[in-house]
Amino acid sequence: MNRQPMVAGNWKMHGSPKSINQLMDALTEQDLEALTCEVLVCPPALFIEQVKRLTNDKIKVGAQNISEHHKGAFTGEVAPDMIKSLGCQHAIVGHSERRQLFRETNEQVAQKVKALLDCQLTPILCVGETLQQRDAEQTMTVVIAQLNAVLEVVGIDAFEQLVIAYEPVWAIGTGKTASPEQAQQVHAEVRQWLSSHSEDVASKVRILYGGSVKSENAAELFGQKDIDGGLIGGASLKADDFYQICKSAG
Numbered sequence: 729m730n731r732q733p734m735v736a737g738n739w740k741m742h743g744s745p746k747s748i749n750q751l752m753d754a755l756t757e758q759d760l761e762a763l764t765c766e767v768l769v770c771p772p773a774l775f776i777e778q779v780k781r782l783t784n785d786k787i788k789v790g791a792q793n794i795s796e797h798h799k800g801a802f803t804g805e806v807a808p809d810m811i812k813s814l815g816c817q818h819a820i821v822g823h824s825e826r827r828q829l830f831r832e833t834n835e836q837v838a839q840k841v842k843a844l845l846d847c848q849l850t851p852i853l854c855v856g857e858t859l860q861q862r863d864a865e866q867t868m869t870v871v872i873a874q875l876n877a878v879l880e881v882v883g884i885d886a887f888e889q890l891v892i893a894y895e896p897v898w899a900i901g902t903g904k905t906a907s908p909e910q911a912q913q914v915h916a917e918v919r920q921w922l923s924s925h926s927e928d929v930a931s932k933v934r935i936l937y938g939g940s941v942k943s944e945n946a947a948e949l950f951g952q953k954d955i956d957g958g959l960i961g962g963a964s965l966k967a968d969d970f971y972q973i974c975k976s977a978g
């Protein structure tokens with residue numbers, strides 16, 4: 729099964745109208761036709777519309793988070809249909825920063841996945857362990873619990889609509905990338921888990937790696953059998969770096 733690689737930029741809480749204009753100008757100036765991977769950028773929700781206006785067909789725009797609710801008295805939240813109405817097809821859910829800083833539980837993340845699927849949107853489901861959990865050899869226990877919570881709510885067939893992003897918490901924003909072998913091992917085990925439920929789904933789902941991906945290490949990571957691209961934080965804010973990373977993915 730040939731899976732089209734994907735590179736997604738998670739801009740996190742960065743950017744201003746001016747800096748976003750500059751970043752999008754610099755990105756759209758690159759030779760995007762030379763890229764064969766799917767390219768996505770996820771700005772802060774407030775700037776989605778601006779980025780949509782500045783982008784072209786080659787760079788899709790997604791959200792960093794959405795509510796598990798479709799509407800109602802949820803001050804400060806953004807519903808899946810709202811991002812869809814701006815032309816987005818993707819949203820990141822379960823990022824470790826949401827899980828750790830905003831105490832999102834596996835169950836809540838699963839409801840967010842469901843809310844996106846209800847609206848025919850593609851969730852980019854983040855999973856990953858902390859350093860403490862890795863040191864205690866709990867990596868797969870943690871990752872599989874995160875996946876199982878989603879499985880219970882949406883069922884295995886729905887995983888075909890998902891992108892999974894493995895982001896070891898200890899590698900996020902730290903400059904400490906997982907080695908290609910470390911990342912590949914977890915990716916292979918995630919695919920094995922999918923396979924134990926459906927081989928067909930396992931062969932189709934893209935599993936991205938995230939955590940200190942840079943232009944210098946992207947090619948080696950993306951060269952691994954079960955790594956289908958990346959979810960990029962810091963380096964996605966620099967047009968040249970992000971473009972080079974996209975090139976490494978094909």
Ligand SMILES: O=C(CO)COP(=O)(O)O
Pocket residue numbers: 738823895899900901902903938939940941959960961962963
């Ligand atoms: O959290 C990340 C992407 O979602 C990774 O961030 P960095 O690439 O800055 O480590």
